[in-house]
Amino acid sequence: MLDEQINKLVSEALARVEGAADPGALEAVRVDVLGRKGSLAQFSKEFGKLSADERPRAGQALNAAKASLEAAFEGKKAAFDRSVLESRLRAEWVDLTLPAPGPRPGSLHPVTQIQSEIEDLFTSLGFAVLDGPEVETEYHNFDALNIPPEHPARDMQDTFWLEGGNLLRTHTSPVQVRGMERLGPPLRMIAPGRTFRNEEVDASHEHTFYQLEGMMVDRNVSVAHLIYFMKTLLSAVFRREVTVRLRPGFFPFVEPGFELDVQCLICGGPGCPVCKQSGWVELLPCGLVHPNVLRMSGIDPDQWGGFAFGLGLTRLAMMRYGIDDIRLLQSGDLRFLSQF
Ligand SMILES: [Zn+2]
Numbered sequence: 001m002l003d004e005q006i007n008k009l010v011s012e013a014l015a016r017v018e019g020a021a022d023p024g025a026l027e028a029v030r031v032d033v034l035g036r037k038g039s040l041a042q043f044s045k046e047f048g049k050l051s052a053d054e055r056p057r058a059g060q061a062l063n064a065a066k067a068s069l070e071a072a073f074e075g076k077k078a079a080f081d082r083s084v085l086e087s088r089l090r091a092e093w094v095d096l097t098l099p100a101p102g103p104r105p106g107s108l109h110p111v112t113q114i115q116s117e118i119e120d121l122f123t124s125l126g127f128a129v130l131d132g133p134e135v136e137t138e139y140h141n142f143d144a145l146n147i148p149p150e151h152p153a154r155d156m157q158d159t160f161w162l163e164g165g166n167l168l169r170t171h172t173s174p175v176q177v178r179g180m181e182r183l184g185p186p187l188r189m190i191a192p193g194r195t196f197r198n199e200e201v202d203a204s205h206e207h208t209f210y211q212l213e214g215m216m217v218d219r220n221v222s223v224a225h226l227i228y229f230m231k232t233l234l235s236a237v238f239r240r241e242v243t244v245r246l247r248p249g250f251f252p253f254v255e256p257g258f259e260l261d262v263q264c265l266i267c268g269g270p271g272c273p274v275c276k277q278s279g280w281v282e283l284l285p286c287g288l289v290h291p292n293v294l295r296m297s298g299i300d301p302d303q304w305g306g307f308a309f310g311l312g313l314t315r316l317a318m319m320r321y322g323i324d325d326i327r328l329l330q331s332g333d334l335r336f337l338s339q340f
Contacts, residue, residue, distance in 0.1 A: 009065070017076050022080070026073065040065065044062065111313050118212060121236050128183075129189070140178065158199075170195060173213055173253065175191035176213055179215065180215075181298065189215050192211070201327065202327075206329075209312065211313055213310050214233075219305070223258075226288070238265060243269075251287060258286050317329070321340070
């Protein structure tokens with residue numbers, strides 16, 4: 001009699017366990033059947049009514065029922081755990097063979113872009129790209145370029161002097177000297193690089209900026225060569241035909257020396273605020289290499305001649321992209337840099 005009731009209870013409970021939709025429903029069934037006030041506990045209360053003969057068998061049956069139900073609950077619970085794990089594995093699956101997302105691709109600094117373009121151009125014209133030290137000797141930065149000791153460029157206010165007499169180079173021109181010393185004539189070279197002046201920083205002045213020096217030493221080099229290379233250079237940088245003019249200018253390391261102006265790229269000549277109504281914009285100093293400079297680097301000025309020019313890379317980048325504050329270039333501000 002009791003056996004039958006237990007069997008019925010077990011088979012009903014097993015069906016409910018099997019049918020539980022989620023862990024919450026399963027727990028409710030467990031409390032119902034195996035809980036302190038559950039249906040199995042009700043049977044235990046009936047024990048008092050049984051005869052002494054019947055009790056051992058009923059106890060065994062009850063224990064067996066309890067064990068089989070507990071096993072069924074555990075089994076179902078484990079199945080729920082597995083399916084939770086499996087759905088997480090499906091949802092959070094990652095294909096490790098795909099490329100990593102990584103940082104967004106960057107872009108080259110505007111000065112670097114112009115520098116690369118000019119290097120490509122001059123390389124195609126047979127020029128070597130030379131590098132030189134940023135910490136220079138006074139000799140290479142000044143003396144060898146025919147800049148005498150009393151010249152204002154040597155002023156403590158303009159130059160970062162180091163202990164021991166060296167200095168941060170104030171222009172890329174010392175690389176000319178090093179190029180002539182090392183390679184000798186004939187020589188075609190450009191030297192891009194970082195230069196330093198002891199400047200009060202404002203919208204148009206920086207203590208650190210970029211220049212590009214160019215030099216050609218050969219037999220019978222004339223101002224016509226200089227003009228040809230300058231026009232080729234500027235047309236490439238500004239991506240259109242440009243008109244240039246030379247005005248006399250004094251620079252100790254060239255003779256004759258010139259200021260090269262480019263016809264205003266904004267108004268094309270008639271005059272506008274950018275060119276201060278003149279139609280021309282002052283761009284770079286250049287000239288034929290001074291005989292003293294050639295001689296000091298061991299080149300005979302009676303046999304060889306040359307032209308040289310110095311280009312402000314920073315200035316050129318500002319002109320090409322219409323940047324009106326030089327401080328932006330070294331600000332490291334991504335809002336500015338990501339535009340290029
Ligand atoms: Zn203009």
